[in-house]
Amino acid sequence: MIPSASDLLVVEDLSKSFTLHLHGGKRLPVVAKVSFAVKRGECVVLGGPSGVGKSSILKIVFGNYLAGAGHIYLSDGERFLDIANATPREVVSARRRLMGYVSQFLRVIPRVSALDIVAAAARDAGLAPGAAKNRAENLLARLNLPERLWTLPPATFSGGEQQRVNIARGFAGEHRLLILDEPTASLDAANREAVVGLIAERRAAGAGFLAIFHDEDVRARVADRVLDVSAFAPREAA
Amino acid sequence: MTSRPYNFAYLDEQTKRMIRRAILKAVAIPGYQVPFASREMPMPYGWGTGGVQVTAAVIGPEDVLKVIDQGADDTTNAVSIRAFFAKTANVATTTETQAATIIQTRHRVPETALTEQQILVYQVPIPEPLRFLEPRETETRTMHALEEYGVMHVKLYEDISRHGHIATTYAYPVRVSGRYVMDPSPIPKFDNPKLADSPALQLFGAGREKRIYAIPPYTKVVSLDFEDHPFERTKFDAACEFCGATDSFLDEVVTDDAGGRMFVCSDTDYCDKRQAARNKDAAE
Amino acid sequence: MNSSLLSAEGLSKRYGAVEACKNISFEIQEGEALAIVGESGSGKTTLLHLIAGLMAPHSGRVSYRGRDGVRRDLAEMSEAQRRALMRADWGFVHQDSTKDLRMNVSAGGNIGERLMALGERHYGRIRASAAEWLARVEIAEDRLDDSPLTYSGGMRQRLQIARNLVTSPRLVFMDEPTGGLDVSVQARLLDLIRGLIAEMGLAVVLVTHDLAVARLLSNRILVMKQGEVIESGLTDRVLDDPQAPYTQLLVSSVLAA
Numbered sequence: 077m078i079p080s081a082s083d084l085l086v087v088e089d090l091s092k093s094f095t096l097h098l099h100g101g102k103r104l105p106v107v108a109k110v111s112f113a114v115k116r117g118e119c120v121v122l123g124g125p126s127g128v129g130k131s132s133i134l135k136i137v138f139g140n141y142l143a144g145a146g147h148i149y150l151s152d153g154e155r156f157l158d159i160a161n162a163t164p165r166e167v168v169s170a171r172r173r174l175m176g177y178v179s180q181f182l183r184v185i186p187r188v189s190a191l192d193i194v195a196a197a198a199r200d201a202g203l204a205p206g207a208a209k210n211r212a213e214n215l216l217a218r219l220n221l222p223e224r225l226w227t228l229p230p231a232t233f234s235g236g237e238q239q240r241v242n243i244a245r246g247f248a249g250e251h252r253l254l255i256l257d258e259p260t261a262s263l264d265a266a267n268r269e270a271v272v273g274l275i276a277e278r279r280a281a282g283a284g285f286l287a288i289f290h291d292e293d294v295r296a297r298v299a300d301r302v303l304d305v306s307a308f309a310p311r312e313a314a
Numbered sequence: 315m316t317s318r319p320y321n322f323a324y325l326d327e328q329t330k331r332m333i334r335r336a337i338l339k340a341v342a343i344p345g346y347q348v349p350f351a352s353r354e355m356p357m358p359y360g361w362g363t364g365g366v367q368v369t370a371a372v373i374g375p376e377d378v379l380k381v382i383d384q385g386a387d388d389t390t391n392a393v394s395i396r397a398f399f400a401k402t403a404n405v406a407t408t409t410e411t412q413a414a415t416i417i418q419t420r421h422r423v424p425e426t427a428l429t430e431q432q433i434l435v436y437q438v439p440i441p442e443p444l445r446f447l448e449p450r451e452t453e454t455r456t457m458h459a460l461e462e463y464g465v466m467h468v469k470l471y472e473d474i475s476r477h478g479h480i481a482t483t484y485a486y487p488v489r490v491s492g493r494y495v496m497d498p499s500p501i502p503k504f505d506n507p508k509l510a511d512s513p514a515l516q517l518f519g520a521g522r523e524k525r526i527y528a529i530p531p532y533t534k535v536v537s538l539d540f541e542d543h544p545f546e547r548t549k550f551d552a553a554c555e556f557c558g559a560t561d562s563f564l565d566e567v568v569t570d571d572a573g574g575r576m577f578v579c580s581d582t583d584y585c586d587k588r589q590a591a592r593n594k595d596a597a598e
Numbered sequence: 599m600n601s602s603l604l605s606a607e608g609l610s611k612r613y614g615a616v617e618a619c620k621n622i623s624f625e626i627q628e629g630e631a632l633a634i635v636g637e638s639g640s641g642k643t644t645l646l647h648l649i650a651g652l653m654a655p656h657s658g659r660v661s662y663r664g665r666d667g668v669r670r671d672l673a674e675m676s677e678a679q680r681r682a683l684m685r686a687d688w689g690f691v692h693q694d695s696t697k698d699l700r701m702n703v704s705a706g707g708n709i710g711e712r713l714m715a716l717g718e719r720h721y722g723r724i725r726a727s728a729a730e731w732l733a734r735v736e737i738a739e740d741r742l743d744d745s746p747l748t749y750s751g752g753m754r755q756r757l758q759i760a761r762n763l764v765t766s767p768r769l770v771f772m773d774e775p776t777g778g779l780d781v782s783v784q785a786r787l788l789d790l791i792r793g794l795i796a797e798m799g800l801a802v803v804l805v806t807h808d809l810a811v812a813r814l815l816s817n818r819i820l821v822m823k824q825g826e827v828i829e830s831g832l833t834d835r836v837l838d839d840p841q842a843p844y845t846q847l848l849v850s851s852v853l854a855a
Binding site: 094095096097098135139140141142164165167168185186187188196 | 627630785786788789792796814817818831832834835838839841842843846847850
């Protein structure tokens with residue numbers, strides 16, 4: 077597949093399997109020859125039954141899991157970087173500038189307040205501390221996180237509150253590609269609505285999305301297309 | 315029991331040569347501590363053995379020796395050492411600074427200006443100025459070699475943070491010829507300015523620690539300080555009770571149980587001379 | 599053309615018959631945080647001492663690119679150059695802060711020492727810098743004139759960090775910086791270190807046996823076992839998708855609270 081100028085992400089023949097050395101070297105194939113592209117302003121949703129490898133694909137694209145084979149071409153506006161074969165330094169740089177990731181659960185760091193978590197992500201993207209703080213406040217307000225929680229570390233928040241901090245952090249940067257892994261799973265209708273709004277805004281600004289949504293309603297409203305990952309199920313060796 | 319006469323100035327000639335070699339090295343590298351094989355002397359460590367060895371190495375039959383202890387010629391120490399050299403070298407001795415060619419001193423520099431014909435020999439207890447912060451000899455030698463003197467200013471910093479000013483009043487560290495940091499022996503900081511550009515040769519001997527160092531004549535010697543806490547000479551609020559001097563280092567003498575005190579010149583010779591001059595003036 | 603900040607090539611070190619480090623090579627770039635993890639006896643501390651120039655390797659070399667852009671082999675540096683590097687360009691945070699701090703000198707004196715060693719001669723400015731750094735490591739200002747003997751373990755560690763960072767070094771070595779401290783104290787210290795690394799753009803080489811510390815502070819990781827690098831790469835990748843058997847063992851052994 078030859079990437080075109082409007083392509084943000086091109087995944088080509090991506091394969092992945094886990095080898096469990098602690099269990100006699102048992103091999104668990106996950107996906108085989110995954111190929112798809114995400115264009116600027118597009119939202120591609122990965123679908124399929126649980127366990128088919130949707131989350132794994134997101135993690136491989138982000139560089140959190142190692143690709144077994146294949147390529148993950150990420151555009152920086154001029155060139156494509158192959159995440160599957162990039163150096164750690166290149167991946168770190170790509171994460172700062174090009175791709176953001178909203179995981180299913182917030183990984184809590186002790187002592188850092190919700191506001192600081194989000195503002196730090198904005199600063200990483202290059203915003204000045206004052207502007208970063210403003211953006212963080214706006215995002216948390218949009219996601220209806222009560223103001224009294226802003227200065228507290230999220231360790232004691234409810235699942236839904238933590239997730240909203242996570243989402244705010246993901247949207248605080250200026251990434252061209254946002255990877256979302258079930259971002260609305262623990263949110264109520266009002267907050268799901270807020271997330272839909274945020275996605276729409278970013279898409280209009282040219283960002284691309286690669287996401288997993290279990291919520292059919294949200295999926296229907298934001299997805300340009302749904303890719304069934306079962307199509308990439310590995311063929312078991314006989 | 316017959317008593318054998320001592321070799322001139324007590325030490326054997328080879329020892330004197332060894333000490334002179336150390337002195338030459340010391341003069342060649344101003345402020346640098348030269349190790350030397352300090353000998354057993356007929357007085358214990360802490361009583362000026364280093365100074366005595368240096369004096370013994372440089373003294374000749376024509377020399378005139380003065381010995382002071384805290385500025386005074388008549389204390390036990392000064393008297394003993396003077397007697398020692400009188401006996402072992404049969405040299406002339408004096409209490410007058412101007413008449414002496416060699417002046418051995420403990421903890422003071424004479425008030426009277428010295429000349430190119432004179433050698434001042436200091437008795438030194440602890441020669442290493444960095445010792446208080448760095449107990450390892452291997453490390454202090456390396457610090458001197460690499461000119462790593464930041465730690466000296468840490469000491470001065472501590473003084474200011476604790477007392478509001480640099481509280482070191484004696485053994486005040488100096489930098490010699492812009493290179494080595496040196497401990498001038500426990501002279502009051504009042505005397506530090508006298509070390510610089512002196513016409514006399516200044517030699518320092520530490521017997522117990524086995525080190526000799528030197529300041530050659532007319533050498534630059536700067537007392538360490540901070541830009542915003544510059545080195546200040548001690549000023550006295552009083553004048554000498556006996557001679558009226560306002561420019562000499564004064565000893566405080568308690569006169570009664572009611573807290574009465576008076577201030578007297580520490581340098582006895584200087585004071586005597588001034589008194590004599592006053593009396594002469596008064597008589598005329 | 600090697601543009602890395604510090605580069606280790608083929609480092610080996612033996613203690614008698616035991617090979618503490620076997621032919622280890624890696625690079626650190628400016629602003630990068632590298633964690634070296636492993637269990638006791640893995641050789642990680644030896645490796646840290648080798649790359650910090652505190653020990654000579656039996657073979658291999660370590661080179662560092664100075665502020666002047668010139669790349670120098672540590673083994674070819676004079677003692678004076680090495681010490682100058684340690685004073686101005688590098689920092690070394692020990693697990694035991696008493697190894698670095700002067701316990702009979704006030705906190706202000708401890709922090710100011712490097713400045714004075716570099717020629718700063720204005721008491722007021724030195725004191726102001728020390729006070730600023732004390733605040734940055736979250737120690738109360740009124741402790742500036744206290745000796746570290748009166749500090750708790752966590753405070754001493756923070757003071758050690760301030761003392762090392764006051765000259766804005768480019769590269770900081772850390773040897774189990776939170777080892778031996780209470781858990782709550784560790785959390786605070788880790789957060790402080792994380793913040794300072796980000797703020798100052800420091801390059802860091804951190805030795806730790808604690809994978810959670812590695813995850814929090816580093817973006818790259820080396821996993822060591824018996825003197826060899828078993829696996830290396832992006833920290834979250836190595837910890838979340840370990841490839842080597844030993845790494846998988848290490849990661850699965852960590853207890854979650």
